[in-house]
Amino acid sequence: MARTRKNPADAKLPKRVYRGKTKYEFHPARGGSVSLCPLDAPLSVIWAEYEKIICDMSREENTVSELIKQFLASATFQDLAMETKKDYRKYANKLTPVFGKMSPDNVKPEHVRKYMDKRGLKSRTQANREKTFFSRVYKWGYERGMVKGNPCTGVKQYKEKARERYITDAEYTALYSVSPAIVKMAMELAYLCCARQADVLSLTRSQLMENGIFIRQGKTGKQQIKAWTKRLEDAVKMSGTLVTDPGIASMYVICQATGHKYTRDGFNSRWKKAKDIAKDTFPELDFNFTFHDLKAKGISDLDGTLAEKQMISGHRNITQTARYDRKIEVVPVVGGQNTK
Incomplete structure (x- = not known):
């Protein structure tokens, strides 16, 4: 149950919204503060700005970009070899501009296939590596209840020719x-x-x-x-x-x-x-x-x-x-x- 506000006039304010020095401020549970509107703004405007911030935060937190960020900050990632971590960050930089703003559960196998087709025109090997990384992120998220499935499952990788080079x-x-x-x-x-x-x-x-x-x-x-x-x-x-x-x-x-x-x-x-x-x-x-x-x-x-x-x-x-x-x-x- 929410605590009673000290100022009865603030009882109708949205949750975690408080009077600042010059503006109303929203204080998210994760920390920090977000300015909403001037102190003389009507209650309807305060609620409108609050709902806009909540909506934006919800979209930001439930995105592929955020899922990748959480994986890169995880203990699973920290346990990897240094060069593997460097490669994974590189793959993340390739995938984020394409999928970053999407909801993780909205990414489908056909989207991954389309990415592979386009990326493969430049480098099939890198397309395979990036898809493998993407799949690992989703597996990590699935085990923690962050996603409903793995869109990389069933998407074929390019066949890579085994190296035959012998140095004389x-x-x-x-x-x-x-x-x-x-x-x-x-x-x-x-x-x-x-x-x-x-x-x-x-x-x-x-x-x-x-x-x-x-x-x-x-x-x-x-x-x-x-x-x-x-x-x-x-x-x-x-x-x-x-x-x-x-x-x-x-x-x-x-x-x-x-x-x-x-x-x-x-x-x-x-x-x-x-x-x-x-x-x-x-x-x-x-x-x-x-x-x-x-x-x-x-x-x-x-x-x-x-x-x-x-x-x-x-x-x-x-x-x-x-x-x-x-x-x-x-x-x-x-x-x-x-x-x-």
Whole structure:
């Protein structure tokens, strides 16, 4: 039951509306205040302004934009990896201008399909990623009673062609020869340890064990110690050549002058610059590959069966490993099977 107002003249005012110094003010339960109209305004005007504010707030609070904001502020989002959070914010910036003002329950599968069709003209991969993010937001909202369903359910994604790019030894050696120390170190760690970029850039000195490098994969959670080899030791020793600001001792193996680790974007700018130099220096070679392809080269160059490669790579299943095993197999022709 609402409390009795101190001033009987205010008894007919809308809920949470009070006299301010010069205007009537609405004080929402979430905090703050909103000016409505002058103190000499008639009661009908006060109610009209109040209802307008309530309507606007209701629309604002029950929108896709607000649903996305709540997801980005949730504990679920905070538990994600740093790079995943950065990607999700990027996807949110693409989706909000299109769906932001709609009521979440008014978004239908056909709207998502239309978005996919249009977005896919520019990038099918990004269309898939944005739809996956959108679906995750709705799943999160559905579990909390914020939405009635998920409009992304049943909307097909674009089929993505599996990468087949294998970096040859000549391409690797050429790029390595013109790269700065940070890129050389990252290349070697990613290749030798079959590691993801995020795990390489976040590598700390405390992970350097007596018998190898301890790596807990950010994606699968798999914990492994990558045993030392002379080549791996040499790669880590390059960390000593990195120059830091006076008085700075970094905890990271690959670090900036400030001692901080490199962000994905910060490192990728140096990776791109190194590839551009390699293209100019070795025009006869093809450097159209990604940093992630270094992990695939490592898995492809491992000796052993696919099952053995899965164990070393730390993949959850052998199908994942098979996607990374890209070296083309040499097979005999008819009549050449028994020749030496």
